[in-house]
Amino acid sequence: xxxxxxxxxxxxxxxxxxxxxxxxxxxxxxxxxxxxxxxxxxxxxxxxxxxxxxxxxxxxxxxxxxxxxxxxxxxxxxxxxxxxxxxxxxxxxxxxxxxxxxxxxxxxxxxxxxxxxxxxxxxxxxxxxxxxxxxxxxxxxxxxxxxxxxxxxxxxxxxxxxxxxxxxxxxxxxxxxxxxxxxxxxxxxxxxxxxxxxxxxxxxxxxxxxxxxxxxxxxxxxxxxxxxxxxxxxxxxxxxxxxxxxxxxxxxxxxxxxxxxxxxxxxxxxxxxxxxxxxxxxxxxxxxxxxxxxxxxxxxxxxxxxxxx
Numbered sequence: 001x002x003x004x005x006x007x008x009x010x011x012x013x014x015x016x017x018x019x020x021x022x023x024x025x026x027x028x029x030x031x032x033x034x035x036x037x038x039x040x041x042x043x044x045x046x047x048x049x050x051x052x053x054x055x056x057x058x059x060x061x062x063x064x065x066x067x068x069x070x071x072x073x074x075x076x077x078x079x080x081x082x083x084x085x086x087x088x089x090x091x092x093x094x095x096x097x098x099x100x101x102x103x104x105x106x107x108x109x110x111x112x113x114x115x116x117x118x119x120x121x122x123x124x125x126x127x128x129x130x131x132x133x134x135x136x137x138x139x140x141x142x143x144x145x146x147x148x149x150x151x152x153x154x155x156x157x158x159x160x161x162x163x164x165x166x167x168x169x170x171x172x173x174x175x176x177x178x179x180x181x182x183x184x185x186x187x188x189x190x191x192x193x194x195x196x197x198x199x200x201x202x203x204x205x206x207x208x209x210x211x212x213x214x215x216x217x218x219x220x221x222x223x224x225x226x227x228x229x230x231x232x233x234x235x236x237x238x239x240x241x242x243x244x245x246x247x248x249x250x251x252x253x254x255x256x257x258x259x260x261x262x263x264x265x266x267x268x269x270x271x272x273x274x275x276x277x278x279x280x281x282x283x284x285x286x287x288x289x290x291x292x293x294x295x296x297x298x299x300x301x302x303x304x305x306x307x308x309x
Contacts, residue, residue: 030087046088063094133262136179137225169201195281229262260296
């Protein structure tokens with residue numbers, strides 16, 4: 001019989017369970033939680049094949065063993081940040097605090113869908129991107145004057161035309177809502193300056209709008225313009241799935257900031273405003289500007305906004 005009394009052990013604090021358990025020196029995190037009768041999901045039996053045992057190391061990451069080759073394969077595939085570890089492969093040499101990532105069947109279903117995703121950002125990552133919000137000037141008059149099928153047709157035509165311009169400038173449409181477009185630039189790292197890409201896209205959208213307005217004038221006797229707000233900052237990028245709908249989306253305070261910048265155009269009578277962070281990326285190419293100071297809804301303080309002239 002093995003005598004474990006003389007084997008060194010460390011403490012693992014379990015965030016969800018609000019308790020501490022022992023982990024023997026030669027045991028993995030998964031072995032320690034199972035020994036403590038914690039219902040720790042490990043669909044592949046601890047073979048580093050499924051990622052369902054993964055944990056977030058809240059404290060003590062420096063006390064964890066480096067990733068082995070098996071763990072590296074999954075970490076690279078799913079783009080794990082440093083603190084996300086496979087419990088079945090991680091040994092510790094000191095005390096740590098963890099949070100289990102998979103608690104029930106719904107968690108498991110989401111994990112397996114993410115694991116099958118080939119996008120490279122299946123778990124969600126933080127990226128510094130250029131965020132653009134646009135909306136249609138005079139859209140309300142369109143919505144009020146025409147039946148729903150005409151509005152839907154016009155918007156679908158508009159989205160299709162603008163999507164081509166955005167993609168041609170290394171961007172993607174992340175979301176649409178009514179007359180609004182949320183586009184992001186820089187996700188694929190193809191360009192050295194995603195703000196410049198965004199600026200060129202907006203310029204291209206306005207050029208295409210001239211032809212689109214000709215179509216609107218001939219068919220509906222209306223025309224409209226575009227307002228845009230641009231910001232450059234960190235956002236969270238990931239696949240969001242309701243079951244019926246799945247899309248790659250960006251979230252975070254900087255997304256809201258870009259939206260507020262777009263809305264500020266109404267206050268200043270402008271068509272395109274950039275945040276200070278965005279303008280700093282292209283100021284050498286476009287040194288002439290008007291600067292406005294604004295109070296933005298949902299944010300404290302004054303913000304400098306730039307109109308390129």
